[in-house]
Amino acid sequence: MEQWLAASDGNHRVQLWQAYSLSLAKFGGAAKALDWLNQLPPGGDGQVLRLARATFAEQLRNWKETIEQLQPLADTGQLPAQDWQRLANAYIQQVDEKGLTALLAHAPSPAAANQTRLAMANRAIAVGHHQQAQRWLQSLPPDQLQQPEQRQQLWQLAREGDDAALVRRLSNDLQRPCLETVDWLSHQDPDLAREQFKACPANADPQAYAVLKQRLYGAPPQPPQPRTAAEWEQRYRQTGDLAALEQTTFLLTEQGHGDHARHLLEQAYDRHQGRLGPSLLQRLANLYARDDGPLDSRRMLGLIPRVNADTRAQLLGRLAEAGQCDAVRQAVPATPSESGQYRALGRCAMPDQPGEAVVYYQAAERLGDPGNRLPLAYALEAAGDSETAQPIWRSLPDSAFTDNARLTAARGALNAGDADAARRYWDAAAHQSADDWALGAAIAERQGDPQAALGFQRQALAHSPRPDHYYAASSTAQLAGDSAQSTAWLAEAVRLAPDQPRYRADYGMRLAGSTDKAQRMQSIPYLEHATHDFPEDYRLGETLALRYDEHADSAAARRELRRILDVEQNLVDGDDEYGSLEARKYRQRRAHESLSRRDTITLASTWSPAGTSTNDKFLDNGQRSGSSRRAQSQNVQLAMWDHALGEEPSRNGSTLSVYGRVLFGGQSRTDYAQSMGTGVGLRYKPLGQANLNLYAELYHQRQIDEAHYRGLSLGQLLSPAKVGGNWGDLRHHAESSNDLLLRATASFLDQGGWRNDWRIDEDDWNERFLYLDAAWWTRAGDHAWLSRYQQGHAWKLPGSSPQTLMPYGFVEFSSQDPSNDWRQDARAGVGVRWQWWFDDDRYNAYRGSLKVRAEYQQSLGGNLYERANGVLVGAEMTF
Incomplete structure (x- = not known):
């Protein structure tokens, strides 16, 4: 370098x-x-x-x-x-x-x-x-x-x-x-x-x-020195000497005459416009700081900046406790520097701004204030931060706890999930009020002891209870299994606070769930109020709709369902623990559709194996009785219209309908319309909660004789000439019969999670049913019985259209008594069904569906049919 x-x-x-x-x-x-x-x-x-x-x-x-x-x-x-x-x-x-x-x-x-x-x-x-x-x-x-x-x-x-x-x-x-x-x-x-x-000046500090x-200059001759408080007061009044006032007030305070000392100091304070010596100001402040002292905010504000920090904290604390928080904020600088200032601000922030109070108390604690732990714990509890408050409660000695502190700590431990600690705090406190006993009940509930909780609630209701205590006790009684007591207490809560919407709503729901129909009907006015108070609560609306329906007021039930759907129309995130919003809306639309359906049209066609019965029975040569074991029809077509009677289609699930139907039957798979049956009747569904239908039908049948029946194939159904000729044969070359058909059908095991309906929020589901059908042709005297149990699993098909594909299995039993000779048939099989739903709108779920099924039937025994094995194909449209 x-x-x-x-x-x-x-x-x-x-x-x-x-x-x-x-x-x-x-x-x-x-x-x-x-x-x-x-x-x-x-x-x-x-x-x-x-x-x-x-x-x-x-x-x-x-x-x-x-x-x-x-x-x-x-x-x-x-x-x-x-x-x-x-x-x-x-x-x-x-x-x-x-x-x-x-x-x-x-x-x-x-x-x-x-x-x-x-x-x-x-x-x-x-x-x-x-x-x-x-x-x-x-x-x-x-x-x-x-x-x-x-x-x-x-x-x-x-x-x-x-x-x-x-x-x-x-x-x-x-x-x-x-x-x-x-x-x-x-x-x-x-x-x-x-x-x-x-x-x-002599008066600045005498x-x-x-x-x-x-x-x-040396000491002047001194008068005799006073010895008693009265003598010192006399000298003060004679000379105005503040030193004499100092001695007077000191002796008066020591002798327990604080009020007289304060009165003298207040007079001097006002006379000298607050310009007293530090010791006199300190003494006056000490007298104001006492809990039993008067509250003079004007003089206290003047004293606060002129006394020591401890006394200043006491004065600020007294003002804060008295609710004079404007004076506190006026006396505390913008940037507090003393723990007492922060503590007073924290007290003023309670209880309206507990989070702000927490900040103030924590600042006071950082300045080394050991007495700040208890109010900090109170503020944390009020702010909802029980987790942070728990270590503070545990750190406090027993001597720091009052009954109120123990109860507050118990409530905080309960909120933090520590029911055992909450019970220890609660047991150590005296219980004087309904709130205290209600807290014990809540703790016992959390500990899994509903009977003890119920006992505590009874104690709470014996100590000047409020409506909310009856409400809480009602919940405890329900949890303990005493439903009658729960309802009685809830009713009392409503009686004491009739304008409390939550109580009315819960009471309405409780009555609506009663096993007594009269009580269920009493729930309607409460639920009507509740749906106005809580329009967004769909459970209230659905329950009210059910009670309207039970009261046979379908119009009101539909109106309530429409209101719920309107409320839910613009919801973005309405899912809850009971299911998704879309599934809920579909359920409500399905209920609305069921209540509003007056007309039902069914079109069906069935192609059965040789010798196997289809979905209806045609008479043999106009006679039900006979010895043939072969089924009279291999394919059947059905058209049926059902119209509900009355001002409303449904009354508490019960309906009365008039219906008409037309059936066409052929004796082979390739032949159609050899027989025609027509019927007009009444259908009565008596029970709202059970799928039971009773029929009374005037039945008429026509069957073309063998000499004139030229056969009608599926393709020929498109030829007007062929169809017209077959119709002419039915009118002019047919044997006819009339009968009164009495019939009862029922289905079971097909509700809830096993129902046959579209599911919004499921990709696949199970379906099943047990179908029972009993018929009596009164004129012919014949009887028929059919029972079928079917179960399958449906999968949604891809795409936006509501379609499913379901493989299923079934067992079926049927019986007839032609010529008073009872014959039976038992069979089983497997099949697959395709289903498509259509025709819905804002308030109604799908009104129609199309089903196409193919199944293989295997005979298990019996003497009713011959050659009973084979494939059955069917199609059915309902709308």
Whole structure:
């Protein structure tokens, strides 16, 4: 490096040694860089080299080296203004008064010189050279010396230096208390103190005035010294001597006459406009801080900034407890600095802003206030943060707990999920009110002891209960299995608080779920109120619709269902623990559709195996009785219209309908319409909760005789001539019969999760049914019985259209008694069904469906049919 420097000159040389010195400083420290630069001979770059050495010396706080490098430049006038300040700082750090004085002669500006003088004064103060600091301050220009900061500094230095004349002049200029100045001067220059004393008012601090007067002029003859509080009070009233008031109030307070002492202090406070001595102010504040003391917010606000922190905290606490929080906020600065201030703000924040109170109490705790734990725990509980409050409750000694604290801790532990700890706190407290016993009931419930909880609720209701206590007790009784008691207590809650919407709603739901129909009917007015109070609660609306339906008011039930659907129309996230919003809406639409359906049309066609019966039976030559074991029809087509009678289609699930149907049957798979049956009848569904139907039908059948039946195939159904000819044969060449058919059908096991309906929020589901069918042809005297159990699993098909595919299995039993000879047939099989739903709208679920099925039937035994095995295909549309 030295060789490169020797071979370089000018800026290139400077760049080389600058870079190298910086590298040394980075990896070896500033001292190493300074040592290397000191051994480097100058080469036309002496000024820059000295400035660099001074920089490293400053980093090392080597002020002597800094001066040695910069002073030569200052002597030759080569020192820049910025570096002049660095040199001045080095002299200041060395407290080199001589060197700095010489340097000030070449200051770059008067402002820089004055700033340097001030810095030198501050440095002298820092090292304890007070006289030197005083000289430097006095060397400042008069206008700068008049600034309050400098005059205050000079006043302090004058006191340190015992400069009595200067202290007196500056004290008066700074408007320091006159007696304070006299007190200091009395120890330094008594003559000057007496001169100053003449200007002091006697009423500023009478006690201090008397003490200083005695010190400067000697004690005057003293009257006999009072001994009792009454004597001191008499002297005070005669002389107005505040020292006498001090002694009077002290003795009165000690003797338990605090009210009289406070009265004297209040008179003096008002007479002197609050300008009393610290001890008198402190005593008055102490009297106000007592819990049994009066609350004078005006005087307390005046005392708060003039007493010690402990008393200030007590005064603020009393104001906060009394609810005078505006006064508290007025007395507390914007940035509180004492725990008592934070504690009072926290008390004011309770109970409306418990979260804010937590912040204040935590701030007080950070300032070392050990008595802040209990109110902090209360605030955390009120803010709903029981988890954080629990460690605080556990840390408190037993002596810190009151009954209220134990009950609050119990409630917090219960909220935090620790029922056992809650029970321990609750057991340790006295239970005086209904709230206390209700808390015990809630704890017992959480512990899984409903009977104990019920006992506690009975205690709660024996201690001046409110409506909410009856409401809570009702829930406990229901949990304990005492439904009658639960309902009675809930009714009492409603009686005591008839305008409480939640009570009315729950009472309505309770009545609606009763086993007594009369009580269920009583629920309707309560549920009507509840649906207005809680229009978004679909469970209330659905229950009201059910009760309307049970009351045979289908129109009101439909109206309520439409209202629910309107409310749910714009919901975005309406899922809950009972299911999805869409499934719920579909359920409501299905209920609305069931209540509003008046007409039902069914079209069906079935092709059965040879010798296997289809979905209806045709007579043999017009006679039901006969000996043939072969089924009379291999395919059957059905058209049926069902029309509900009455003002409303449904009355509590019960319906009465008139219906008509037409059946066509053929004796082989390729022949159609050899027989035709027509029927008109009544259908009665008596039970709302059971799928039981009773039929009475006038049945007429026509069957073309073999001589005239020319056959009608599926393709020929499209030929008007063929169809017309077959119709003519049915009218003119057919045997006919009439009968009265009485019939009963029922289906079971097909409700709830096994129902045959579209599912919104399921991709696959199970279906099943047990179908029973009994028929009696009264004229022919024949009977027929059919029972079928079927179960399968349906899967949704892809796409937006509601379609499913379901494989299933079944067992079937049928029986007939032609010629009074009972014959039976048992069979089983498997099949697959495709189903499509259609025709829905905003308020109604799918009204129609199309089913196509194919199944294989295997005979299990019996003597009713022959050649009974084979494939059955059927299609059915209902709308």
